[in-house]
Amino acid sequence: MRAGEEDAAVSDVPVDEHGAAQAPAGRRRRWIGRVLVLLTVLTLLFFLPWWVLLASGTGWPVPVVVGGAVLCGAAEAAFPVAMVRGHGRRQSDRAARMADTTLGVVWVLFVWSALGGAVRLVSALLGAGGQTTARGVSLTVVVVAAILLTWGHVEAMRVPRVRRVDVTVPRLGPGLDGTRVVVLADTHYGPIDRARWSARVADVVNALEPDIVCHAGDIADGTIARRREQVAPLGTVRARLARVYVTGNHEYHGEAQGWLDLMAGLGWDALHNRHLIVERGGDRLVLAGVDDRTAASSGLSGHSADHDTALAGADPDLPVLLVAHQPKQVAQAVASGVDLQVSGHTHGGQMWPFHYLVRLDQPVVQGLSRHGERTQLYTSRGAGYWGPPFRIFAPSEISLLVLRSPV
Numbered sequence: 001m002r003a004g005e006e007d008a009a010v011s012d013v014p015v016d017e018h019g020a021a022q023a024p025a026g027r028r029r030r031w032i033g034r035v036l037v038l039l040t041v042l043t044l045l046f047f048l049p050w051w052v053l054l055a056s057g058t059g060w061p062v063p064v065v066v067g068g069a070v071l072c073g074a075a076e077a078a079f080p081v082a083m084v085r086g087h088g089r090r091q092s093d094r095a096a097r098m099a100d101t102t103l104g105v106v107w108v109l110f111v112w113s114a115l116g117g118a119v120r121l122v123s124a125l126l127g128a129g130g131q132t133t134a135r136g137v138s139l140t141v142v143v144v145a146a147i148l149l150t151w152g153h154v155e156a157m158r159v160p161r162v163r164r165v166d167v168t169v170p171r172l173g174p175g176l177d178g179t180r181v182v183v184l185a186d187t188h189y190g191p192i193d194r195a196r197w198s199a200r201v202a203d204v205v206n207a208l209e210p211d212i213v214c215h216a217g218d219i220a221d222g223t224i225a226r227r228r229e230q231v232a233p234l235g236t237v238r239a240r241l242a243r244v245y246v247t248g249n250h251e252y253h254g255e256a257q258g259w260l261d262l263m264a265g266l267g268w269d270a271l272h273n274r275h276l277i278v279e280r281g282g283d284r285l286v287l288a289g290v291d292d293r294t295a296a297s298s299g300l301s302g303h304s305a306d307h308d309t310a311l312a313g314a315d316p317d318l319p320v321l322l323v324a325h326q327p328k329q330v331a332q333a334v335a336s337g338v339d340l341q342v343s344g345h346t347h348g349g350q351m352w353p354f355h356y357l358v359r360l361d362q363p364v365v366q367g368l369s370r371h372g373e374r375t376q377l378y379t380s381r382g383a384g385y386w387g388p389p390f391r392i393f394a395p396s397e398i399s400l401l402v403l404r405s406p407v
Helices: 005-011 023-055 062-087 093-125 131-157 195-207 224-236 249-253 256-265 307-311 327-335 355-361
Strands: 161-168 180-184 212-215 242-245 274-280 283-289 320-323 340-343 367-371 375-379 397-404
Touching: 023 062, 023 093, 023 131, 062 093, 093 131, 161 367, 161 375, 180 195, 195 224, 195 397, 224 256, 242 274, 242 283, 249 256, 274 307, 283 307, 307 320, 307 327, 327 340, 327 367, 327 375, 340 397
Parallel strands: 161 397, 180 212, 212 242, 283 320, 320 340, 340 375
Antiparallel strands: 180 397, 274 283, 367 375
């Protein structure tokens, strides 16, 4: 907490007539408010599919409607329990798989039920409503959801496709022209064991014969002890000049320093607000990395996104490639004169149409973009997935950036 923030925080705490702080009551009210918001969102997510698919004008038999209501109610009640057991202190992978899959299924059903409801409304306005339309919409939503969930799961579990992009860096020397930079991001090793997937990803990366490999954070969900086997194949990744890693926001859910140490033990350079210099053909490139933007609020000593420290001592005339987990960190990159930032975090939205919500939080969802006069940003859709084991209209990727000199 910076100077001045502590006073502001204290001033927000309710006090009684004698000036005594009533922080517990204030925290309790905020907690109750959050719970009510969560319950409202969950109820809407589960209620709308039931209403559109079974109850609203479809005329399905009463046992079907009632059975659907019981099923939706039971799923809504079980979901937060599974989520807490899976992602809370117990870290039950079985519960996490159940909660994450339920979230993905209900999201797809909710989205397409909302679209189906809109179709029914338009049909009613055009005089084409009625039971036949309602049942047609209901069956269409179910079929579309089933197809998308099946396809989305296959997409999530497959080895990512390679996405090649040529990036011209104006200050890059001719000796570095053609430098091959592979970006891995958001591997999110988690409740579903993907050790074999991890090994195949490493094979694909090695086949690209990279000069530099960057892991842009969110390496895993869960403890190091639970995920070590899935992470281990990253130790087989090869690069001619450097293999570097920075923390993502998920590392700061626990054991961030442990992940830095583990990756260093696997032979990667952990760019914990520091840089190194790579050279080829007589020309040099500054390869820098910063912690995730959430690091400062993690409570871990020495962790924060510190661009000044990361670039301290670097020759200002050399081009800079910065690895930073979140695209929104590009504002600091621009201020620091960075030539190219590589990031992940967004997953390209992961499950349509979630990318619209991601765009509210981040300046870019995926791909190459320009910021300011000098800085370019490449945002990877990520190699893995978080939470629901689905990718819908947001394919995973292993990014191959080929750096080009203008001369």
